Amino acid sequence: MTASFIGAISANVAPSVERAALNKKGWKWIAREIERLDPNKDYDRIWELSTCYYLNDIIINIIYTTGIQCFTQPPEGSILLTLNHKGKSVERKQDRAIDTLQHFWKWFEFGPRHPDVADSIEYVNRTHAAMSAKLPGAFPSRDFIYTSCWTGCNYHRLRQEIGLKGYTENQKIAVHRYWTEMMKNFRGQEGYITDYPKSFDEMLKFMADYEAHPWPKVETGKELANALTEQFCERWFPWGFRWIGRQTILALQNKEIRDLMQMGDPNPIMMLLVRKGMATYVYFRENIWRDPKFSTPERARMKKIRPAFHGEPPKAKRTPDSTSACPFHSVLRS
8 A cells, every 4th residue: 555545545534544554564463463452441442453354344244134133032123123114124225234334334443432433323322212202112221232242242152153263362351341331322211321241251141141031923023034134135146146145144143033033044055054154264364364454444445436334324413411311421522
């Protein structure tokens, strides 16, 4: 990357590129950097290294698809997102994915201490408040905690399921610190989230307990899960090959969720191929191929036409009313 090209990048991108250019010597530098950093202080950088440098747009779309299917285990979630077949997740599937993934990439790259992340989360808070007015009780703190635990820990759990090593101790500490800090910005129906798991292991336990709850099967769950799977297939596979996309999601989704959402099971051969294929890709990405010098969001900003997933997410400035009830308001940035 030449100096002239870096200089052409917009001013709001430059600090990130400058920061990302540090400590990038050698063929494999990411794992070394993760272990060098202090997870109690540099948790946001460790999370960025663990996600933005290793994950690409198709993997983050898989996380979105399987994640929303998990987040809507309580029937209120799928009822709200389908809204009699007119919800954005059903009628405008690609727009819904873009909306969410723009926020995700912003959060993953910059972390809870960045003011743009706080403003992005505030927009989400207000969106949730408006949606909650349509279905009171749809956003309990319990669901926020599960969602963040799943987003933080499920990739670790999936890695172990497909035969890879899970997160290192440094990553585990950083994941817990990162999501503890992130959740201080979120508001559920009971207010700001305060009773968060005390460790990475407690996050895993919270996930297991939540998923063991006997949630009832509802038709809106089936409808939503199918729409989410269709979004992934339509975005990444041409007509005639979308069955591969469907098999990919089925193979990477937990059986308990597949049963609850009435998704069906993957073909056994495809399940083996998908899981072995993903394990091979992740292993080569992390152990064989050269580590990238720039993250996925940075590379997206360098393109002449920025991919939709990497557009700027909508933001909202917090007001005194929106922060007055927060016991952590001193750590929130205006």
